[in-house]
Amino acid sequence: MLTDLFSPSVQHSLDIAGIFVFAISGALLAVRKNFDVFGMAVLAEVTALGGGLIRDVIIGAVPPAAFTDLGYFLTPLLATVIVFFLHPEVERITKAVGVFDAAGLGLFCVTGTVKAYGHGLGLVFAATLGLATAVGGGVLRDILAHEVPSLLRWDRDLYAVPAMVGAALAALLLRFGALDGLAYAVPVVTAFVLRLLAMRFHWRAPRAWHRRSAATEEA
Amino acid sequence: MLTDLFSPSVQHSLDIAGIFVFAISGALLAVRKNFDVFGMAVLAEVTALGGGLIRDVIIGAVPPAAFTDLGYFLTPLLATVIVFFLHPEVERITKAVGVFDAAGLGLFCVTGTVKAYGHGLGLVFAATLGLATAVGGGVLRDILAHEVPSLLRWDRDLYAVPAMVGAALAALLLRFGALDGLAYAVPVVTAFVLRLLAMRFHWRAPRAWHRRSAATEEA
Amino acid sequence: MLTDLFSPSVQHSLDIAGIFVFAISGALLAVRKNFDVFGMAVLAEVTALGGGLIRDVIIGAVPPAAFTDLGYFLTPLLATVIVFFLHPEVERITKAVGVFDAAGLGLFCVTGTVKAYGHGLGLVFAATLGLATAVGGGVLRDILAHEVPSLLRWDRDLYAVPAMVGAALAALLLRFGALDGLAYAVPVVTAFVLRLLAMRFHWRAPRAWHRRSAATEEA
Incomplete structure (x- = not known):
């Protein structure tokens, strides 16, 4: 099967790593919002597993992976405990968290695309669900x-576009039966690097074209 | 089949038209919120396809129509491109957009009811999902x-009630096996006209009954 | 079947009672938000049926119970009518509403766990969906x-924790085949009483651990 391109255990470890960093970002936001420890756990779980959950409900893969794999479920709780006790330290390494988050983004946009394609969706839709897997949480x-x-928000560095590129690349490789072995790393790394570059150089997406009429209003 | 009352191509064209106008309203809100072009596309897709997506997930019709028909998916992107370059012009014809939106509302509340009924739901539930199809996005x-x-919001002209009437009418006609041929147009046009009248005469729904005790508080 | 531990009619009456009190809380919030009567009905339906809807979509029990049982659907509309005409009176008995809400919480966390378990989910996931059933709406x-x-929010009395305890207890009893007859009442009453105590003594969950660095910032 396509999802067995890597050995299952390698794939699973990568998934867990992605889930962990996404959960950290959820728990950190909960701290900033002054939520209690339960709210931290909810945001950690939702951030880490929400994208895959949306994908699985849409392709009809129920119960979703989030509700069958105990590792997926417990990892966000571990992240919650860490942030609960160490959040000032975690905040201080936000940049490192950002790098890991970029890795999760690259990974999830590809695994999401592969899973949706494996359930019979067309390439465009598989790539769309790959994007949803990566950013939905x-x-x-x-x-x-x-x-x-x-x-x-326009005032944030590009986040979805790297995932879109990664998902589209994965779909193309699937189309030509070339997403095997090391080739699997190509879209993952592409999305990862694009996201790092977007953070480094503060790439933004354009907003709607402002003609004179609209521009005047603004001034 | 019930959904073939119109020739499939006519039905499909009407669907696409409804999707297009809903997508315009999503993209316009994104411009007002200062989102970037990617945010515009997301809001356009969600507004246009979200109602049908909710319906399909609830009745178990997965993958949903939004993820199997390329025309459904690409139409909101076209709307995004148009709003991106021409949004001051589109804003200026808001009233025309409102008329098309009313047409989409009338159409979707009926097609949603028909699809849910075709999946075996009772009449009340089919009509409820018809309403959800029309307003969920x-x-x-x-x-x-x-x-x-x-x-x-109470300070907006009636929007859901016309769709409710259209969906209920469609359910009644389905019940008596009379939703065929031209009769299909009856609930669509009813909802459409009711919405136009609501816009024209600023019809509102009542808020909770204020007795003396509450009224005094307000004063 | 597990869900027939009580006679179906008793179980159904309890469900309806829980739905009713949840719907009251939804309709009351709509009044406070100044929504119109349609908005009241939407919030009543969503609050009462939303948790079960999420659970059913996740376990693949479609169409969800909310869309097959007319009593489930009509009860929130009845609650809407009552709040529409009598909301000052209903507001005045908020404490009584809180007690009924606690009863709904206790009931739903257990029925949700039982239903998810009956659909083959593991105990941890069944309890999680029991919690989601109780608080999702x-x-x-x-x-x-x-x-x-x-x-x-941290500044609210514990709400989810009682439901978590009830759901976990129900899962444990299911595990040992002991959730029958009167034993069914044990987790329901436990969650109910815990919630009442949380309201009475304003129990809160802790927020993230503030070390010196963070505490200084706050001061």
């Missing part, structure tokens, strides 16, 4: 925390 | 954009 | 009403 996190989704 | 749009759902 | 209510989810 963060959107649910922001909605639960009552914030404007960071994903949609 | 707009609610998801507002939640993602971090706004109070326009649907629930 | 309230979270959806707050998101739709554009409020910070009351569930996550």
Whole structure:
């Protein structure tokens, strides 16, 4: 099977690592929002598992992976405990967290695409669900925390676009039966590096075209 | 089949038209919220396809239509491109957009009811999902954009009630096996006209009954 | 079957009672948010049925109970009518509403756990979905009403923890085949009483550990 390109245990370890860093970002936001430890756990779980949950419900893979793999479920709780006791330290290494988050982004956009494709979806839709797997948890996190989704704000460094590129690349490789062995790393690393570059150089996506009429209003 | 009352191509064209106008409203809100072009595309897709997505997940029709029909998926992207370059012009014809939106509302409340009924749901539930198909995308749009759902605010012209009437009428006609041929247009046009009248005469729904005790508080 | 531990009619009556009190809390929030009568009905339905809906979609029990049982659907509308005409009176008995809500919480965390377990989920996941059944509707209510989810705020009396204890207890009893007859009442009453105690003594969950560095910032 496609998902066995890596040995299952390697794949699973990578998944757990991605879940862990996403959960850290959820728990940190909960601390900033002054939520209690239960709210931290909820945001950690939702951020880490929400994207895959949306994907699985849409492709009909129920119960979703988040509700069958105990490792997936317990990892965010571990992240919650760490942030609970060490959040000033974790905040201080935000940049390192950002790098790990970029790795999770690269990984999830590809595994999501592969899983959706394996359930018979077309390439465009598989890539879309790969993107949703990578960014969906963060959107649910922001909605639960009552914030404007960071994903949609123009004043944030590109986040979705690297995942889109990674998912599209994965879909293309799937199309030509070439997403095996080391080739699996190509879209993952591409999305990862693009995200790192976006953070480093503060890449932004353009907002709607402002003609004179609109521009005047603004001034 | 019930959904083939119109020729499939006519039905599909109507669906695409409804999706297009809903997507325009999503992209316009994204511009107002100062989101970037990616945020515009997300809000356009969610507004246009979110209601049907909720319906399909609830009735178990997975993968949902939004993830199997490329036309459904690409239409909101076209709307995004148009709003990206021409949003001052589109804003200027808001009234025309409102008329098309009313047409989408009328159409979706009926197609949603028919699809849910075809999946074996009772009449009341089919009509409820028809309503959800028509208004669900707009609610998801507002939640993602971090706004109070326009649907629930008392200071907006009636939006859900026309869709409720259309969906209930469609359910009744289904019950008596009379939703065929031209009769299909009856609930669609009813909801459409009711919505136009609500916009024209600023019809509102009542808020909770204020007795003396409460009224005094307000004064 | 496990869900037939009580006679179906007793179980159903308890469900309806829980749905009713949850719906009251939804309709009351809608009044406070100045929504119209339609918004009241939406919040009542979502608060009462949302948790079970999430559970059913995740375990693949579609169409969900909320869309097959007319009593489940009509009860929130009855609650809406009552709050519409009598909301000052209902507000005045908020404490009584809180007691009923605690009863709904205790009941739903157990029925949710039992249903998820009956669909083959592991004990940890069944208990998690029991918790989601009990608190999910309230979270959806707050998101739709554009409020910070009351569930996550540290300055609210414990709400989720009693449901977690009840769900975990129910899962343990299921594990040992002991959740039959009167034993069914044990986790329900435990969650109910814990919630009452939390309200009475204003129990709170801790927030993240503040070390000197963070504490100084706050001062």
